[in-house]
Amino acid sequence: MTILVYIKTIKQFYGLYTDQNRTMPKSITRTYSRYTRDATALLGGLIRAARKERKLTAQELADRAGISRGLLQRIEKGDLKCEIGAVFEVATIVGIKLFDADENTLPKYLSQTRDKLTLLPKSVRHKSRVVFDDF
Amino acid sequence: MTILVYIKTIKQFYGLYTDQNRTMPKSITRTYSRYTRDATALLGGLIRAARKERKLTAQELADRAGISRGLLQRIEKGDLKCEIGAVFEVATIVGIKLFDADENTLPKYLSQTRDKLTLLPKSVRHKSRVVFDDF
DNA sequence: TTTTTATGGTCTATATATAGATCATTTTAT
DNA sequence: ATAAAATGATCTATATATAGACCATAAAAA
Numbered sequence: 001m002t003i004l005v006y007i008k009t010i011k012q013f014y015g016l017y018t019d020q021n022r023t024m025p026k027s028i029t030r031t032y033s034r035y036t037r038d039a040t041a042l043l044g045g046l047i048r049a050a051r052k053e054r055k056l057t058a059q060e061l062a063d064r065a066g067i068s069r070g071l072l073q074r075i076e077k078g079d080l081k082c083e084i085g086a087v088f089e090v091a092t093i094v095g096i097k098l099f100d101a102d103e104n105t106l107p108k109y110l111s112q113t114r115d116k117l118t119l120l121p122k123s124v125r126h127k128s129r130v131v132f133d134d135f
Numbered sequence: 136m137t138i139l140v141y142i143k144t145i146k147q148f149y150g151l152y153t154d155q156n157r158t159m160p161k162s163i164t165r166t167y168s169r170y171t172r173d174a175t176a177l178l179g180g181l182i183r184a185a186r187k188e189r190k191l192t193a194q195e196l197a198d199r200a201g202i203s204r205g206l207l208q209r210i211e212k213g214d215l216k217c218e219i220g221a222v223f224e225v226a227t228i229v230g231i232k233l234f235d236a237d238e239n240t241l242p243k244y245l246s247q248t249r250d251k252l253t254l255l256p257k258s259v260r261h262k263s264r265v266v267f268d269d270f
Numbered sequence: 271t272t273t274t275t276a277t278g279g280t281c282t283a284t285a286t287a288t289a290g291a292t293c294a295t296t297t298t299a300t
Numbered sequence: 301a302t303a304a305a306a307t308g309a310t311c312t313a314t315a316t317a318t319a320g321a322c323c324a325t326a327a328a329a330a
Contacts, residue, residue, distance in 0.1 A: 001181045028201075028285080028318080030201055030221070031201060032224055033224060033227050034229050035227045036223040038221060038245050039227075039234065039236075039241060040243045042234060042241065045245065045248035045252060045296095049252055052256060053255070055261070056259060057259045057305090058306075058307070066165055066166060067289090068310095070287045070289075070290080070309090073307085074287095080218065080219060080220025081218050081219075081220055081286080081287065082214065082218070082287080082288095083218070083219070083287080083317090084217055084218070085171060085175060085215025085216060086173060086214075088167075088170075088171040088174050088215075088286095089165075089167055089168060092168050092170045092174075093168075094170050099174065101174075101177075103169070103170050106173045106174060106177065107173055109160070109177055110173050110180065113177060113180035113181055114180060115291070117183060117187075121169040121187060121327085121328075122326075122328085123192075123277085123327055124277095124328095125274090125328050127329080128194070133143060138275095162314095162315070162316095193276075202318085202319090203319050203320070204277090204280095204319095204320095204322080205279090205319075206318065208279090209317095217317080217318095220319095242311095256305085257297055257298085258298070258305080259306075260299065260304090261305090262299080271314095273313095273319080274303105274327100274328085274329075274330090276325100276328085277325080277326070278324085278325080279323085279324080280317100280321100280323080281321085281322080282320095283310085284317105284318085285318075285319095286311085286315100287316075288314085288315075288316090288325090289313095289314085290312095291311085291312090292311085293308100293309085294308085294310105295307080295308075295309095295319100296307070297303085297304100297305085298303100299302100299303085299304080300302085300303075300304090
C-alpha cells in the first residue's frame with residue numbers, strides 16, 4: 001500500500017487548509033483621500049527629482065537605503081502601501097527636509113510635541129449622554 | 136500499520152518545510168537614520184496631540200481612517216513599519232498639513248514637480264570611467 | 271468610592287509587502 | 301549606429317504587517 005502525498009507549494013496546502021476550516025476573511029481595501037494620495041505622490045516625485053539631480057541611479061539609491069530597487073520604484077511612484085520608514089529614509093538620503101526641519105530643529109519639535117502631550121488628558125472621555133429611550 | 140500525522144499549526148509545518156528544503160533567507164533588519172526616526176516619531180506625536188485636541192478616542196479615529204486601533208497605536212508611537220498611506224490618511228483626518236500645503240496648494244506642487252521631472256534626464260548614466268588596470 | 275471606558279499590551283491567522291531574479295524596453299554614451 | 305546600462309515590469313517565495321479578539325490597567329466621570 002502506498003500513500004502518495006503531493007503538495008506542490010505551501011501556498012497550495014495553505015489554501016486548502018484555510019478554505020476547509022475557516023471562512024476566508026474579507027480582503028481589506030483601504031480608501032484614501034485625495035490629499036493623502038497627492039501628498040504621497042508629491043513626496044515620491046520629490047525623491048525622484050532629487051535623485052536625478054544628485055546623479056544617482058535607482059540601484060545606487062536603493063543600496064544606500066538598504067532596500068530593493070523595486071521598492072524604490074514604488075516609492076517614487078507614490079505607492080501608498082510602502083513602509084513610512086523606508087520612504088522617509090530615502091527622502092533623507094537625497095536631502096529632502098521633512099516638516100521643514102533640519103537635523104537640529106527636528107529633535108526640538110519632537111520634544112516640544114512630547115511636552116504638549118503631557119499636558120493633554122491621558123485619555124479622551126465622552127460625557128455620557130443620558131438616554132431618554134425609556135419612555 | 137498506522138501513520139500518524141500531527142501538525143499543530145501551519146506555522147509549525149511551514150517551519151519544517153522551509154528548514155528542510157530551503158535556506159532560510161536572512162531576515163532583513165533595516166537601519167534608519169536618526170532624522171528618519173525623529174520625523175516619524177514627530178508625525179506620530181502630532182497626530183496624537185491633534186486627536187486629543189479634537190476629542191477623538193483612538194477607536195473613533197481608527198474607524199474613520201478605516202484601520203484598526205492597534206495600527207493607530209503604532210502610528211502614534213512612531214512605528215517605522217506602518218504603511219505611509221495609513222499614516223498620511225490619519226494625519227489628514229486630524230488636520231495635519233503635509234508639506235505645509237493645504238488641499239489647494241498640494242496639487243499645484245505636485246504638477247510642478249511632475250513638470251520638473253520631464254525636464255530632467257530620463258535615466259542617470261555615469262560616464263564610463265576608463266580603467267587603467269590592464270597595466 | 272465606584273463605575274465606566276479608554277488605553278496599552280499580547281496573541282493568532284490571514285493578507286500582503288518585499289527581495290531577488292528575470293526579461294524587455296528605453297535611454298544615453300561612444 | 302552600436303553598445304552598454306538604466307529603467308520598467310512581472311513573477312515567486314518568504315517575511316512580516318494587520319485585523320481582531322482578548323485581557324489588564326489606567327483614567328475619567330458619576
